[in-house]
Amino acid sequence: MSEPFEPRLLGLLCSWCAYGGADTAGVSRLQYPPNIRIVRVMCSGRVDPLFVVRAFEQGADGVLVAGCHPGDCHYATGNVFAEQRFERFGSILDFFGIDRRRFKLAWVSASEGARFAAVVTEMTEEIRALGPLRMKAHAWQA
Amino acid sequence: MTIAIGANGQSGALLRRVEALSGQRLAQCYQCGTCAAGCPFAEAMDVLPDRLIRHLLFDVPGVLEREALWVCVGCDLCAQRCPRGLDVPRVMEALRLIALRTRGDQLPVAQIPAAALEDLPPIALVASLRRQTG
Amino acid sequence: MERHAYDVLVIGAGISGLHAALDLADQGFKVLVVERQASIGGTMVKLDKTFPTNDCAICIAAPKMVELARHPNITLLTSARVERVSGSAGAFEVLIWRQATYVDPEKCTGCGDCAQACPVEVDDVFNGRLSRRKAIYLQFPQAVPAIYTIDYSRCVGCGACDRACAAGAIAFLRRSQPVSVTVSSIVVATGFETLEPTGLRKEYGYGRYPNVVTAIQYERLLSASGPTGGTVARPSDGRHPERVAWIQCVGSRSVQGGYPYCSKICCMYATKEALITLEHAPGTEATIFYMDLRAYGKDFQQFYRRAAGHGVRYVRGRPAAVEEDRDRSLVVTYEDTLSGRVRRERFDLLVLSTAIVPAPENQRLARVLGIAVDSYGFFVSRDPLLDPLRSTRDGIFLAGGAQGPNDISDCVAQASGAAGLAAVGPLARMGVGGLRQAQPAVAPSSATVRPAETGSHPALNGSGPPVGANVTPRAQAGESGVQDARPAADAETARVGVVVCGCGKNISGFVDVPAITAAARDLPGVAFVDACTFACSEDVQRRIRAAIAGHGLNRLVVAACSPITHGPVFQQTCAEAGLNPGLFEMANIRNQCSWVHSTDPASATAKAVDLVRMAVARAGQSQELPLRTIEVTRRCLVIGGGVAGMTAAITLADLGIDTLLVEREATLGGKLNTLATLAPGDVPASAVRDHLVREVQRRSQIRLFLGAEVREVSGHIGDFRVTLDEGPGGMLNEVQVGAIIVATGFQEADLRGRFGYGADPRVITQLELERRLREGTLGAPRSVVMINCAGSMDAENPACCRIGCGISVKNARMLHRLAPEARIVMLYQDMRVYGKGQEEAFTDMLDTVAPQRVRYTPDRPPRVIARSQQVVVLVHDVLLNEELAIEADLVVLTAALRGDADTLRLKQALKVTTDDRGFYREAHAKIRPLDFNTDGIYLCGADHYPRSVPDTIAQAAGAASRAAIPLLRGQVSVEPIVAEVAAEACAGCGLCVPHCPYGALHLDGERKVAWVEEVQCKGCGTCVAACPSGALQQRGFTDAQVLAMIGAAWEEPAYE
């Protein structure tokens, strides 16, 4: 390895809460590790596990899906479906040997800039400790 | 003990007398306990002022025998804080008056020996007279 | 001085003014909103969460604020006040004074460089003075408009902000200016304030002891964006409090030392704050001191029980005094009135639930408007029973906290109601046809705030206008009908333009903008790259339009700030250049790179390059979003002919809308045919009924269907088909309507077998009492026992019926009038007389009637024993701690209430939901109390939850206003980012169907394919993720678009 390991995180954020939380983190100038790349969707319920799998396939070391707190969903129940879906998905991911910590479902409201920064910081450090997954490369690690 | 409340509406004589003497409408009480909580002598009372009012409202016997009536010094803290604006010291005073009159142990002034009148402080006489009026 | 004409002026832009303005603007009226503060939002945006759902307050308010600011029919004036009003209804002339903020709104980007530079620190009033802000400031992070303001009284004039501002937005020489307008009607929604208990109730130590705070300050302490970042800390030492107490009724329910009325919302917000405190720090002890716990609303009692279950301690007693200890903790002296003991208890932090008081501004405004205020300073309505939303002057209407304490959902209902009434004036002037023509014409005004500074609909790239809103981009205004989706990616090669914004120094100071532009040039499909200082400035918009034309661009990517706030600006520009909004993308390199990685410019730049690459990749997969509208049948169906239904129909008719009013009985009136009198005012119900029926009958737009029931309902907003069955011998009518209002009322729960009801004729319910009072058949009882909460607030039915206490108070008065010598005993759990004038009516009744009040708890409920002479009620009084045996010759049960018997049947026909008590479930407990989740169906009256007559009337007018949005406009817009099914790829498995919260997905059993009712789809995409095959896609958020972004998120791994 030529340089120190920098984790690659993909964030799939719902437009109403979590993306707003990321914006609030920005407005508040909160600093967090620059490892995350963010994709905006309208609702955490829109996130197809395929997106997560593709992210891993294409080099992510961790994937964060974040949406509105339970009960706050702009679309009433989208986040509930997300939770159920990723409960099933997480178990399968784990069974295939991808460490559960590499995938996280979090609830962040639009006002929780600090929480967003904390979630990203914590996850980045966790994955830094886990080391690279880098499924595209030959030497996979969990 | 079960308190019986009859259908004939005859009870409440003491309540009516207290209301007449004090000018306070006791049904207005929220039973919030502000008077009791703020009372500097609450610890010395055998029944708290708000409870005393409730006893009156429900014709609970023994109100006039309570020590609390005599513990109240009329400092007015409760009256100032009562959200309903009830003048609790006036209620206490009314109860004291009723108790005294009911007891009937006043000393008739006319019967006081002249010698004693010489020794007694005037205020004692005033107080004594006051017991018989109002 | 220029004079602009508007249809309606809304004064105040808190949650009430906001909703009134949005309703009116959505109906097509031109609305002027005047707000005293620098940002709209009012009190709600200060709250952390809202009861009883614990929704994040700013999360639900912010989208509404943004919607208001960018609504083409709304002109917003902040930092402004109404100075003079002349003329009369239909033609008010209004003079508004606009305070200079010394910042040019056209130039300010909201970056905050100025505040960083400002050397002056002052108390932050928004945060309850618990933190500091600068003399140039933004009220709060989500402020709308997001423009900084100079607090001139604090500014030292050093010019630091001016030097820091790269956009040159500081304008010290600005002057405050008068604005003169004409309007047809006015909605007053100036909100309320809370008591600062420094003069009144000073025994609680507020202002002297730092750890005594008000509830509104505590909201800021809880808020994630508050002074402590959402961790509860004592103001004195920042320590985390282990014991927190709330004192209720601080200044409320106090004829001396405060205000006699109940502030209505404190019991619930204290409960909410206590519950959230426990969630934040589970070990905390939370104590609430109260007199009557007024959890009166829908699901409130359950919320209260939940809090108690989680360990919130409720102490019945009103503390008398507070002292401060040496460690600055607080010693509270109180009597626990349930045990009769006086206690002194120590708390680390004390929260005062202070009275809701009128804004001091009200008195001045009342003089300006020529309308009346009550002795406290709340605006009064013309008729508190029948016309709660009309002020004492024609053409001026009232909503929300301006007329007394109200919770958010009541504010919203009133706001819609006031909007419905205020719309009549301008409509009369121009007619429905005129309204339609007036829609797109938004007069550009110097006062108009550009969307640029105000933020926008968070959906941006995908989502466009909310259904019913006239927010089509200007370039397309006037267009209607279907515009086909064009798969641009197939039809032509993507030619992407990339514009990188430096945002003054906000981006360029931390991120290497030239490096980004250089990287962008090499990306596939990129045909044009430009960098600029402020992408949102007007000259850059011109440059963008020129580039689109000059370089033949068919996609645009702007790398700048958040699409939530700035997306619509660029979408507008694209639209003007003929580029569909679906072909625009944003890379948020400010909020996600420069601001949050300012200490690591190299990484911030690398990330920004990645984000641009992702946006360009997404753009390559983008397609045009069809902008569609559907026609609306301009006719409304109102189901139920009681107070709510009749009021809704009258309001609709006044708006010129043909209305079909359906009543199951042979006569109008509903419960008015049973009740004796109505509060406030003890007005005979028959008089109210006659009045309303007369009003219905004299309106030719209302067509009555008496003795008729709704059978089948099909279709969707704009086009419902309904079968009305007039029963045997009657007609079976098929009607077509554009909207439906449900107002089917309530019924008393069946109490047979409980409290001796059904077995003894001396035990009756309140409704039966009303009927007997009305018919004069009651006789002269000597002793009456009223049992409140009969069948409510127990294990079987935890709900509070909301109106029972008020009714018992009113009926005690009626009984007293009938039989002045009669003994009246009222059994209650908490005396919940919360509404406007109710506490006063209650204490007045205490004075005149002087009933005996017995407080009981549900674990020892009253027992009714029938004897031949009398009925005996046995009950345990928790305040005396004694058993009582009360003889009575009449027992009146305040029975639990539930939805009408027909609710279940209608619920199925309308495909809407109810709760377990048969009350309809609204779309959102707080901000959509009159809507169902299904578009085009609205609700009002006691079928939503029992409520007083004034509340019902306000709500019914509100439901009419909501229904009037599509009906007046004559068309509704279809969400552009709906789900769509590729029928040839769909296997018809139906996995998607249950995922839709809006019932927009259907399975065609014949063809074995799913299909989307696009009018009902709200564009969340949850169904799309449930589709295993990819046959279901969301426009604007297709798998291809998202996967393209994921595929472009990183350069090839360095580890290979």
Place this chain on the structure above:
Amino acid sequence: MASLIEQQIRTRASALLAEGWIDVFVGYRQGATLLRVAPFAARTPAEADRLVWNPVCGPNLVGTLRKYAGQRAGVALKACDACTVVELLRLHQLDRERLYLIGVPCQGMVDPDRVVAVAAGRVTSLVEDGAEVLIGAGNETLRHPRAALLLAKCAGCPAAPPDLYDETLGEAPPAPPAGDRFAAVRALEALAPAERLAFWRQHFSRCTLCYACQTVCPLCFCKECALTLERDDPRRLAREPASVFAYHLMRAFHLAERCTGCDECERVCPEDIPLSLICRKLELDRLEGTSRVAALPFPAPSEVAGEVS
């Protein structure tokens, strides 16, 4: 017993076809060897005589049944296959009105490979006899406990016969032989994630992306598969390990709420990738996950009927 059932199936299939109740009857016919059967659709009473029923009728017939979804079809179902039918009814892929379902008692099917392993030579006959099977090989006949020869999916079979059939043949079978269906899954789950990843990577390294697992799966019914649509993706063409891995992971997820554990995927895999482990894992998740996610494997038949009618 088997022969009796076989007779009954032929009789009923023949009668149903003759009477015009159905257009086609789906069952098994004898395969290339004694130990192989193949799904077979009889269209005439005469063809019904080719139907067989014996201890190696393990394959799931429902995949074949689905091909005749547009026609009125009869089928002989083991309990496990019936579960697959229930799932397909739930997912609207079959029409109950067009099906004639005959329930066949099953005490677990025998794994041909295990038979070969215990037999002395070429197997010439295989006969059921209560809890045992008689294996004829060479000159001798070996008596062997049936329980020891079962297919992996049949050990500890959880499939109770659903209340779905138009008719049932024979008597209720004895309780399925006990056995820990999840031993292998639990063993794999006990490993560290990295070891599990290595396990799967090693197996998937053999995968040629022939998609047989998907083609045979009776519950893979999408008209266009989101996972195979990208067959032309260069990464797929190059069989990049990450892409192969992603394909199997997503296939597992898509089956999470559907898989009825017939193990057809593993049976047809030319590279012997242990795909049945995934089936067991999904089954285990549903069993354990009831409290977390409402994941009842199969709906009550009445519900199904309601949805379909």
